[in-house]
Amino acid sequence: xxxxxxxxxxxxxxxxxxxxxxxxxxxxxxxxxxxxxxxxxxxxxxxxxxxxxxxxxxxxxxxxxxxxxxxxxxxxxxxxxxxxxxxxxxxxxxxxxxxxxxxxxxxxxxxxxxxxxxxxxxxxxxxxxxxxxxxxxxxxxxxxxxxxxxxxxxxxxxxxxxxxxxxxxxxxxxxxxxxxxxxxxxxxxxxxxxxxxxxxxxxxxxxxxxxxxxxxxxxxxxxxxxxxxxxxxxxxxxxxxxx
Amino acid sequence: xxxxxxxxxxxxxxxxxxxxxxxxxxxxxxxxxxxxxxxxxxxxxxxxxxxxxxxxxxxxxxxxxxxxxxxxxxxxxxxxxxxxxxxxxxxxxxxxxxxxxxxxxxxxxxxxxxxxxxxxxxxxxxxxxxxxxxxxxxxxxxxxxxxxxxxxxxxxxxxxxxxxxxxxxxxxxxxxxxxxxxxxxxxxxxxxxxxxxxxxxxxxxxxxxxxxxxxxxxxxxxxxxxxxxxxxxxxxxxxxxxxxxxxxxxxxxxxxxxxxxxxxxxxxxxxxxxxxxxxxxxxxxxxxxxxxxxxxxxxxxxxxxxxxxxxxxxxxxxxxxxxxxxxxxxxxxxxxxxxxxxxxxxxxxxxxxxxxxxxxxxxxxxxxxxxxxxxxxxxxxxxxxx
Ligand SMILES: Nc1ncnc2c1ncn2[C@@H]1O[C@H](COP(=O)(O)OP(=O)(O)OP(=O)(O)O)[C@@H](O)[C@H]1O
Ligand SMILES: [Mg+2]
Numbered sequence: 302x303x304x305x306x307x308x309x310x311x312x313x314x315x316x317x318x319x320x321x322x323x324x325x326x327x328x329x330x331x332x333x334x335x336x337x338x339x340x341x342x343x344x345x346x347x348x349x350x351x352x353x354x355x356x357x358x359x360x361x362x363x364x365x366x367x368x369x370x371x372x373x374x375x376x377x378x379x380x381x382x383x384x385x386x387x388x389x390x391x392x393x394x395x396x397x398x399x400x401x402x403x404x405x406x407x408x409x410x411x412x413x414x415x416x417x418x419x420x421x422x423x424x425x426x427x428x429x430x431x432x433x434x435x436x437x438x439x440x441x442x443x444x445x446x447x448x449x450x451x452x453x454x455x456x457x458x459x460x461x462x463x464x465x466x467x468x469x470x471x472x473x474x475x476x477x478x479x480x481x482x483x484x485x486x487x488x489x490x491x492x493x494x495x496x497x498x499x500x501x502x503x504x505x506x507x508x509x510x511x512x513x514x515x516x517x518x519x520x521x522x523x524x525x526x527x528x529x530x531x532x533x534x535x536x537x538x539x540x541x542x543x544x
Numbered sequence: 545x546x547x548x549x550x551x552x553x554x555x556x557x558x559x560x561x562x563x564x565x566x567x568x569x570x571x572x573x574x575x576x577x578x579x580x581x582x583x584x585x586x587x588x589x590x591x592x593x594x595x596x597x598x599x600x601x602x603x604x605x606x607x608x609x610x611x612x613x614x615x616x617x618x619x620x621x622x623x624x625x626x627x628x629x630x631x632x633x634x635x636x637x638x639x640x641x642x643x644x645x646x647x648x649x650x651x652x653x654x655x656x657x658x659x660x661x662x663x664x665x666x667x668x669x670x671x672x673x674x675x676x677x678x679x680x681x682x683x684x685x686x687x688x689x690x691x692x693x694x695x696x697x698x699x700x701x702x703x704x705x706x707x708x709x710x711x712x713x714x715x716x717x718x719x720x721x722x723x724x725x726x727x728x729x730x731x732x733x734x735x736x737x738x739x740x741x742x743x744x745x746x747x748x749x750x751x752x753x754x755x756x757x758x759x760x761x762x763x764x765x766x767x768x769x770x771x772x773x774x775x776x777x778x779x780x781x782x783x784x785x786x787x788x789x790x791x792x793x794x795x796x797x798x799x800x801x802x803x804x805x806x807x808x809x810x811x812x813x814x815x816x817x818x819x820x821x822x823x824x825x826x827x828x829x830x831x832x833x834x835x836x837x838x839x840x841x842x843x844x845x846x847x848x849x850x851x852x853x854x855x856x857x858x859x860x861x862x863x864x865x866x867x868x869x870x871x872x873x874x875x876x877x878x879x880x881x882x883x884x885x886x887x888x889x890x891x892x893x894x895x896x897x898x899x900x901x902x903x904x905x906x907x908x909x910x911x912x913x914x915x916x917x918x919x920x921x922x923x924x925x926x927x928x929x930x
Pocket of ligand 1: 314319337338341342
């Protein structure tokens, strides 16, 4: 089933070519991984797909819908949520408000309505409980530990009810116990029907978690396939070992 | 042994819970009550003072100062729709006040509209003008936005100064009084209450937005605009809407001032200074709080009026304003209200110096509550099994 499809995506910053005519597709309903050495264009790829930066050229379609050139909030509404590489939460807001910010009222009446409605607060608590940070509901986000902030960011993304979730280094700077927890969550959420695209440097995590892997090197996909194939791919080894 | 230890721990558990009601558990509730009581008292005092002031004021002069302060309060609160919610610092809001003032004056003089319909029509027009202005200005963030907002005032100043045939140019413009036969004292009294009503309207609107989903969206823009977008918030539309609301309230204040004062000078109407005062007042009071700008307006406005009275029309009031700004930025980056709240909390023995402590206290509170509600809790069982 076709999910996110990218054709001919290019982006350069001044002289640096971050993405060079990239065409990839990620199957819907799976846990996909995007790996590659530092500076290979993974984050730039996320930024282009989510509309945070405008690509120089290329087309982005999602489930048959053309998303090229749409502003970020429209892409979010099309069902694509994302986390940021260096975890981003709303620092001077409570944990609960962080989640309620992800609720997008459609009608004028809903926009004018109270932000702390009962149904939405309950839904937010559900996600906080699932992340195991429900006891921090009233704490200001900036006072949370790094790991708690990562969980909070994930809870916020989930609160916006995306079908597809792009995670940029979910295990970055996180202790091993929490890494396991995050992996378990991703698997569970995938089993519930959500598609993932995970950028990650932790190879154990990538190999054990993902169904489909795409490898970038210098803004260009050099390999793709299931973990077993990627593990033994010479070009991948070359890119990582700098051969 | 088992049957013995279980009830004992249970009773001791409920005893700490019961004891808590008068001891540690009662503290947050009592503090809450005290805070609520103080709040109600403050409201009562403030409202009484507001309503009786024109009658008890020693002379007409005090009433005019009060009107000036109320005008500042409306302006600062209006500014805070943009500055407080979205974090965009506009130094150009003086332009909307000036447009409101000139719009009202021109509609009265040239179009011969009655005063108050002219005021509302002018505010509506400014709202319309704010759409393209906001559309252009809100595309840039941070310092760039500040500079664009300054440019807006300067352009309008040039226009209104040079377009003499229409606006009276640099000689200014006389606005007919709305109640021609009325005595001076009564005129001031009426405008005192009109400004108070406008302030109330602005505060209620701010409060309504503050508690709404729209308001939370705006605040998420202030915190991290990219993140807000990634979560699906239509940030640009939100900013534009609140910018227009802010411009309309600013214009209403400017127009009401024109009707009250009766004399307009483009140099004062379109000065960066008036925009800078709004920023200073809001920052001083605290932009995250409903009453922050109001409080800041009272402090700054009073200081300005006082230095004008004592030292005449020297640049000294500018020095006063500059000093106040320095104090705020250095010592109270969040404004007076949070600073005072922090002090009050310490004074009441809460020790609420950081959110972390509050959560820790609440955690404990929650655990205690759970402990007393369900006596054979996990603690008891653990003791039994061990
Ligand atoms: N805003 C920017 N301005 C200029 N150059 C940029 C910008 N963003 C990225 N680049 C460059 O584009 C290239 C790709 O960067 P990108 O952040 O996408 O890499 P990455 O694969 O996410 O790396 P990492 O694994 O270290 O996070 C790098 O050479 C980087 O220096
Ligand atoms: Mg990256």
